[in-house]
Amino acid sequence: MAAAPQGNPKGPAQNDPVPHPTRRSQRALDWFVFFVADVQTGFGPFVAVYLTAEKWTQVDIGLVLTVGSLVALVGQMPGGVLVDAAGSKRLAAGLATTVIAISALAYAASPVFAVVLAAAVLHAAASCVVGPAMAAISLGLVGHAAIGERLGRNARFAAIGNGLAAAAMGACGYLLSARAVFFVTAMLLAPALLALRLISSREIDPERAHGGPPELRAGVPPNRLAGLKRTRPLLIFAGCVMLFHLANAAMLPLMGSVLTTRSSQWPTVLIAACIVGPQLFVAILSPWVGRKSRAWGCRPLLLIAFAALPIRGLFFAAVANPYLLVAVQLLDGVAAAVLAVTVPLIIADLTHGTGHFNLAQGVVGTGIGIGASLSPTYAGYLSDYFGSSVAFLGLTAVAVLGWIAVWTKMPETRPRRESAIVGRE
Amino acid sequence: MRDRYRTSVAVTLIALSAATYSTAQEKSSVPPAIEQPLDNSVKSPGGLTKEPTVAIFDHREVQGILGKEVRSAANENMGRIVDVIVDRTGRVRAAIIDFGGFLGVGSRKIAVAWDALRFPSNEDKTERVVLELTRDQVRAASEYKQDKTVVVLGATGSLEALPFP
Numbered sequence: 034m035a036a037a038p039q040g041n042p043k044g045p046a047q048n049d050p051v052p053h054p055t056r057r058s059q060r061a062l063d064w065f066v067f068f069v070a071d072v073q074t075g076f077g078p079f080v081a082v083y084l085t086a087e088k089w090t091q092v093d094i095g096l097v098l099t100v101g102s103l104v105a106l107v108g109q110m111p112g113g114v115l116v117d118a119a120g121s122k123r124l125a126a127g128l129a130t131t132v133i134a135i136s137a138l139a140y141a142a143s144p145v146f147a148v149v150l151a152a153a154v155l156h157a158a159a160s161c162v163v164g165p166a167m168a169a170i171s172l173g174l175v176g177h178a179a180i181g182e183r184l185g186r187n188a189r190f191a192a193i194g195n196g197l198a199a200a201a202m203g204a205c206g207y208l209l210s211a212r213a214v215f216f217v218t219a220m221l222l223a224p225a226l227l228a229l230r231l232i233s234s235r236e237i238d239p240e241r242a243h244g245g246p247p248e249l250r251a252g253v254p255p256n257r258l259a260g261l262k263r264t265r266p267l268l269i270f271a272g273c274v275m276l277f278h279l280a281n282a283a284m285l286p287l288m289g290s291v292l293t294t295r296s297s298q299w300p301t302v303l304i305a306a307c308i309v310g311p312q313l314f315v316a317i318l319s320p321w322v323g324r325k326s327r328a329w330g331c332r333p334l335l336l337i338a339f340a341a342l343p344i345r346g347l348f349f350a351a352v353a354n355p356y357l358l359v360a361v362q363l364l365d366g367v368a369a370a371v372l373a374v375t376v377p378l379i380i381a382d383l384t385h386g387t388g389h390f391n392l393a394q395g396v397v398g399t400g401i402g403i404g405a406s407l408s409p410t411y412a413g414y415l416s417d418y419f420g421s422s423v424a425f426l427g428l429t430a431v432a433v434l435g436w437i438a439v440w441t442k443m444p445e446t447r448p449r450r451e452s453a454i455v456g457r458e
Numbered sequence: 459m460r461d462r463y464r465t466s467v468a469v470t471l472i473a474l475s476a477a478t479y480s481t482a483q484e485k486s487s488v489p490p491a492i493e494q495p496l497d498n499s500v501k502s503p504g505g506l507t508k509e510p511t512v513a514i515f516d517h518r519e520v521q522g523i524l525g526k527e528v529r530s531a532a533n534e535n536m537g538r539i540v541d542v543i544v545d546r547t548g549r550v551r552a553a554i555i556d557f558g559g560f561l562g563v564g565s566r567k568i569a570v571a572w573d574a575l576r577f578p579s580n581e582d583k584t585e586r587v588v589l590e591l592t593r594d595q596v597r598a599a600s601e602y603k604q605d606k607t608v609v610v611l612g613a614t615g616s617l618e619a620l621p622f623p
Contacts, residue, residue, distance in 0.1 A: 078561050078562030079561050080562075081562045082561065082562045085538050085556060086538060087525060088524040090524065090540075090541070202561065286564065289559060289563045290558075290559075290564050290601070293558035293564045293565065294597050295597075296597075300559075301560050304559055304560040304563055305561075308560065417603065417606075
């Protein structure tokens with residue numbers, strides 16, 4: 034392993050020149066992340082609400098959503114490969130965002146089965162590109178040494194975008210129509226692309242952006258062996274986040290339907306608080322997480338996040354008071370802040386010098402997708418036969434397994450010393 | 459699955475026309491639907507095949523029901539109609555409403571008795587479908603699941619179990 038030097042723990046190697054991204058590019062990236070989060074929020078569960086209002090049957094809606102999530106799952110690794118291969122990460126991100134906006138427009142313009150199915154597939158495929166591309170632009174812009182802080186900043190702006198968009202689109206759907214939400218979503222393309230343009234493409238090092246070694250240009254071939262050795266921690270990590278999402282994805286929807294049955298006053302407002310509240314938490318916490326991820330390493334943070342999840346599950350199983358349920362839901366913000374920063378950061382650590390940063394993001398993304406798509410089935414089965422408390426306990430059990438997996442299997446990836454990356458193997 | 463969906467749509471239309479009919483009879487001011495045999499039906503060869511009749515409705519007198527918003531008597535939002543349940547004789551027994559939630563999170567499907575729904579009369583131009591239940595009555599009802607015993611919430615707030623499907 035050639036890249037990280039022994040000497041200066043904070044600074045990069047002598048042959049890895051510290052990039053100095055301009056303030057303008059950093060700001061522009063903030064806004065790009067913000068607007069992409071806005072655009073993405075318009076999809077998600079809101080699609081079902083919209084298609085229901087457009088006289089779609091539940092069978093057709095279910096089919097479209099299933100096809101979309103399958104494409105999103107299968108597309109993760111090809112999307113990563115594409116971003117790795119793309120000469121301009123900025124162009125890849127721009128095209129993917131445009132495709133997402135076009136599919137939003139297609140939803141709004143003609144809710145016919147064929148059009149919506151095509152739009153769902155396009156949206157899922159483009160999402161597989163835009164996620165890695167954003168991380169790649171960040172890495173290419175600030176370099177590996179400063180990526181922790183940058184990812185914290187990304188997570189903050191994504192959370193603000195998600196929270197504001199959920200609130201605004203909820204209001205928009207209520208006051209105007211479900212269809213208007215998709216027009217607003219499509220219109221957000223313009224500011225997103227403007228922000229993307231303002232990121233100076235000269236400052237995004239394409240080599241750095243896919244975790245490539247800077248020494249390659251100096252004539253040193255990339256270290257293949259190091260890449261192979263780090264495949265195992267990567268797969269372990271993918272397994273850990275899969276368990277996390279298997280336990281996590283169904284928790285909010287299940288808790289929302291429990292809330293709908295228990296609260297006579299303001300159930301809608303309470304559920305809105307459950308969606309927006311954790312985003313607020315992420316926005317506040319994530320820059321701190323970004324800094325601590327380098328000072329403490331990712332492992333302690335991961336253990337905190339993976340511990341927050343079973344605690345949340347236990348409370349949901351035991352507590353009946355709707356206001357207390359909303360308070361417990363805020364714990365989700367802690368876990369979300371940690372994962373938003375550490376997932377790309379650990380991948381960047383593990384792929385530093387291999388040139389496969391985005392492919393590895395695809396691998397972990399596939400793990401997340403498998404966990405998240407099995408979660409509702411698992412929780413739904415438990416809740417149908419044994420009630421919601423048992424379903425929460427079942428999710429909690431998976432979350433505990435995830436914590437144990439992180440504790441026993443997951444190595445620290447922070448590249449303070451050589452041994453930190455490769456040594457545990 | 460597909461077939462069931464088709465049936466439910468067809469049933470929706472029939473149910474609607476029936477519903478409008480009954481309102482029409484109550485408020486005798488509404489012109490009844492005109493039924494007439496098709497012109498060519500009389501000259502059908504052999505006269506063995508039954509020719510279809512057509513019923514003509516003013517588009518303001520009938521409406522599709524899927525995706526229709528339902529409100530309570532106190533004008534609270536009660537969700538949207540997502541399906542219609544019929545028994546083996548084809549009689550409409552219940553409407554499935556998607557109730558509660560925010561941005562699609564936390565909503566539940568509840569079966570409510572068909573006769574708990576009030577459809578807009580001729581004088582009332584609001585086009586609103588009113589459910590004669592309160593939010594409190596509906597939120598406690600058990601969720602509708604396909605291929606399970608359907609528990610239908612009636613207008614009196616009582617629960618009625620249907621043996622079908």
